[in-house]
Amino acid sequence: MTGSPTDTRTGPVAKTGPAPGRPRRPWWTSHRRDQLAGYLFVAPQLLGSIVFVILPLVLVVWYSLHEWNVLAGTFDYVGGDNYAQLAEDTNLGGVLRATGLFSVGLVVFNLALALLLAVLLNQKLRGTIVFRTLFFSPVVVSLVAWTIVWGFLLQDNGGINGLLDTIGVAGPNWLRGEGTAMLSVVVVQVFKNVGLNMVLFLAALQGVPAELYEAAEVDGARRMRQFWRITVPLISPTILLTSIITVVGSLQVFAQIAVLTQGGPGTSTTVLVYYLYQQAFQFHHFGYGATLSIVLFAIVLALTVLQWQMRKRWVFHES
């Protein structure tokens, strides 16, 4: 791609189009040459996407109709059996409930805290950069390392209950109780990644023109009212973006569950990805694992479409 451009009229036409007599328009024009460059530039990404994303997605459907036995080396067509199993799976209700609870809990808690932190950091206050660094720091801490420490803190005799004990409160066994296990997993994940959304909100808040607040001040609007009437509508594109990122991310949660609760107690923290992993890679039901993958994909797709629709209704303007 490094050669000189071949202009159709003045360039070295003779090289590509040896046209004796009347000057003919050569086939190999600079436009075609540029088109070729375009295809070559996107080729690695395009071919990679086809091999490692699109093809596997098609294969998921194919595999969901089969049962693969790695040890016996058999791969048998089983028709709709895996889907029948899906309909009869008594765990599935609990799994979907855990998945939903985790996602809703994470999105609400994460966005609310991110917005609160961003608003606090957007004040005229010395040293906010230090706090911004502190709030953001867990984002760069290795996910499993962060989860292990929290697992350690949340043990029955761990640091959190130890600190609660010193003020005379008996803490629960966080990771073993039905309700507290889910709460713990959500909280651990929120503190890990809320810094990311906080930074996006902060950038959005800094883009809100100060004149708007001054005008509202003149009109005597109170701070809370200003926040809901001016700030929230103006940063709504960012709210939408962060909620999409957070929802899709919440459906991918795996390490935290595997390290903290292994899906328990019961199925109370068995989110879909963890269940999929158990079925496919612990119990070696690859066909059923593929079927669960389709359920996961359907949920991701449905939520994305839903949020795209909401954008039209709620989002104030597009940046």
Add this chain to the structure above:
Amino acid sequence: MSRDLSPRTKLVLYGVLMVLAIPFVFPTWWMVTSSLKPVADIFAFPPQLWPTDPRLEAYQRVFELQPFGRQYLNSVYIALVVTVGTLAVAALAGYAFARIRFRGQNVLFLVVLAGLLIPSEVTIVPLFQMFFKLGLVDTHWPLILVPIFGAPSVLATFIMRQFFIALPGELEEAARVDGLGRFATFWKIALPLSRPALGAVAIFTFLHSWNLYLEPIVFLSSPEKFTLPQALTQFVDAYGGPMWNVQLAAASMTALPVLAVFVIAQKQFVEGLAHTGLKG
């Protein structure tokens, strides 16, 4: 909302910020201090915020129990290869989708963009079978190839495209009039200008690879091939219970270097991520 605040409000705000900072800072503090405690003091009551009898025993045990140095190297080199690979793939594709007109461009862009909707968790079963048939299970190839071309790289391509669309094109046009070819224009003119976007993409790609957990435990089975997240969970006693101080020592060694880089370059981290394409 940047208005001048009264000293009283400022004091309240500082108080609120400090309380809010506890759950962000305390876990890291607790991780490092506990890794220095002897086993007997790990669950001591009242909790020791500062180890009374610090020792480095647990750090020694980390290397005795696992080929931890090798595992560290695995994680570092995989993350670096994935980062460089993603930058190359995404910068080229992002540039072409933003700057070059070619037939079928929009359709091809949609094909690539579909990758954003398909997280690798959805395709892990067929990916495992594909790599199994190629004899690449228990190698690092799946951990390198899938991120370079899968969902994370698609996001990178999208960010690069957004960046190049927003970048004024006069300089590149001038270069092309001067006779520079497409690749030379990209390499010598556009790429140096896209350093902020490349930085942001590099940071989140590195962190994504560094944090991968599902893929390593699915694909890898030999301890000397493990990556750090996977290795961290292997420090268990004969009953399967975690050896806390050893695990926390390994976790500290995993977390602290990246944290140090972050503190030094926090401006690039935070502002890079906030201002590059991600804003929508």
